[in-house]
Amino acid sequence: MSTARTALVIGGGIAGPVAAMALHRAGIEAVVHEAHRGPADGVGGGLGLAPNGLSALGLVGAEEAVRDIGIPVPAMVMRSWTGKELARFSSADGSPIMHTVWRSDLYRALCDTAERAGVKFVYGTRLKSLQENGSSVTASFVDGTSATADILVGADGVRSTVRGIIDPGAPGPSSTGLVGFGGWSSAKIPHTDGAMNFVFGKRAFFSYTVEPSGRVGWFANLPRKAHMTIADTQAVGMDKWLRLLEDTFTDDRVPAVQILRGSSPDQCVTTGTLEIMRPAPRWHRGRVVLIGDAAHVPSPSSGQGASQAIEGAVHLARCLRDLPVDQAFRAYEGLRRDRVERITTAAERTNRNKAAGPVARVLRDLTMPPIMRLFAKPDQLAWQYDYRIDWDAPVS
Numbered sequence: 001m002s003t004a005r006t007a008l009v010i011g012g013g014i015a016g017p018v019a020a021m022a023l024h025r026a027g028i029e030a031v032v033h034e035a036h037r038g039p040a041d042g043v044g045g046g047l048g049l050a051p052n053g054l055s056a057l058g059l060v061g062a063e064e065a066v067r068d069i070g071i072p073v074p075a076m077v078m079r080s081w082t083g084k085e086l087a088r089f090s091s092a093d094g095s096p097i098m099h100t101v102w103r104s105d106l107y108r109a110l111c112d113t114a115e116r117a118g119v120k121f122v123y124g125t126r127l128k129s130l131q132e133n134g135s136s137v138t139a140s141f142v143d144g145t146s147a148t149a150d151i152l153v154g155a156d157g158v159r160s161t162v163r164g165i166i167d168p169g170a171p172g173p174s175s176t177g178l179v180g181f182g183g184w185s186s187a188k189i190p191h192t193d194g195a196m197n198f199v200f201g202k203r204a205f206f207s208y209t210v211e212p213s214g215r216v217g218w219f220a221n222l223p224r225k226a227h228m229t230i231a232d233t234q235a236v237g238m239d240k241w242l243r244l245l246e247d248t249f250t251d252d253r254v255p256a257v258q259i260l261r262g263s264s265p266d267q268c269v270t271t272g273t274l275e276i277m278r279p280a281p282r283w284h285r286g287r288v289v290l291i292g293d294a295a296h297v298p299s300p301s302s303g304q305g306a307s308q309a310i311e312g313a314v315h316l317a318r319c320l321r322d323l324p325v326d327q328a329f330r331a332y333e334g335l336r337r338d339r340v341e342r343i344t345t346a347a348e349r350t351n352r353n354k355a356a357g358p359v360a361r362v363l364r365d366l367t368m369p370p371i372m373r374l375f376a377k378p379d380q381l382a383w384q385y386d387y388r389i390d391w392d393a394p395v396s
């Protein structure tokens with residue numbers, strides 16, 4: 001197969017715009033097709049961008065734009081339900097260990113930066129099917145339009161249509177057994193020096209931070225066996241969830257209840273059941289390749305979903321810059337699969353601790369403090385956070 005000159009990118013979330021910018025940098029013209037009518041249409045909640053993700057954004061000229069909208073987090077502190085500090089993670093040089101950012105702001109910043117770099121977006125075009133011939137691939141959209149290019153990049157997220165087309169038997173995402181909530185609170189609690197606190201509570205998981213402005217940001221993961229869509233959780237009503245969360249955290253010696261009482265329902269979001277998907281068995285077929293959540297969903301507990309989507313998008317462009325299409329796709333998978341496997345495995349462990357039942361919880365509370373004392377050293381996260389991509393290194 002020859003090298004690619006043009007690309008269709010399906011999905012204008014996080015991986016899509018980054019891939020398009022990286023492809024442009026690699027000399028490949030890319031057009032992004034997004035199902036929604038505009039950037040950030042209907043996306044809520046926040047996420048933490050890790051230093052490895054931010055660094056990869058630097059390679060496509062988007063790091064500054066994202067830093068501008070992010071809140072730097074200097075440290076992460078793990079706590080037990082007693083409030084006891086189990087471990088503290090911060091960077092050796094004092095730089096932020098992550099940036100929290102509103103998802104909608106991030107999507108918009110990436111799309112704006114990509115558009116300024118010359119990437120074309122076509123909104124309201126939902127991929128329906130695709131057809132490959134010897135030297136190109138044609139995408140057909142629900143609105144009746146179509147487009148053709150040398151390759152097609154599936155950046156269409158966790159429920160990827162492209163994944164289903166290249167491998168109809170591919171397993172989809174599964175439930176972590178946790179339902180997600182988050183919001184802002186006007187509670188007056190002692191400041192945390194910007195640190196993000198992660199509390200393995202008696203019955204659920206709670207995270208909070210106090211911003212420099214004094215505003216408190218929080219999120220909670222509530223164990224729930226039944227799968228709930230966002231619509232399901234919204235139908236319950238946020239006021240009811242807030243009361244349930246207050247009850248859930250009532251025995252934990254952290255300011256969770258105070259924070260929840262200071263939150264009004266309209267300042268909160270629910271994300272439904274949180275999902276996880278081990279890296280898909282097949283990442284490419286012919287002229288079609290998957291990136292981001294379409295290929296792997298390490299679950300929100302990894303704190304790496306967006307950062308891995310960004311790293312993968314940049315690596316894919318490097319591979320396509322240097323190699324014919326078929327070899328480029330193989331090289332891309334070779335560079336990525338082990339890393340996302342490892343990150344997903346670590347997140348599965350965290351999810352089990354968050355969703356521990358009564359017996360497992362007793363065991364967890366007994367074993368976690370000594371394990372954290374022994375192993376939770378600041379450099380434990382170095383393999384994730386210190387990862388850097390050398391754009392100029394040739395891919396062979």
Ligand SMILES: Cc1cc2nc3c(=O)[nH]c(=O)nc-3n(C[C@H](O)[C@H](O)[C@H](O)COP(=O)(O)OP(=O)(O)OC[C@H]3O[C@@H](n4cnc5c(N)ncnc54)[C@H](O)[C@@H]3O)c2cc1C
Nearest residue numbers: 011013014015035047048127156157292293300304305306
């Ligand atoms: C509650 C929650 C918290 C999270 N917290 C973190 C965190 O702290 N840190 C972190 O790094 N990650 C986090 N993540 C994960 C992160 O959001 C994802 O990994 C990331 O958004 C993946 O980017 P993506 O571009 O692959 O997919 P998406 O961001 O989902 O983008 C996919 C895009 O494709 C479009 N699309 C879908 N189907 C089609 C189609 N057929 N045709 C055209 N367009 C289509 C969609 O409209 C969407 O815009 C979290 C996720 C959740 C749910």
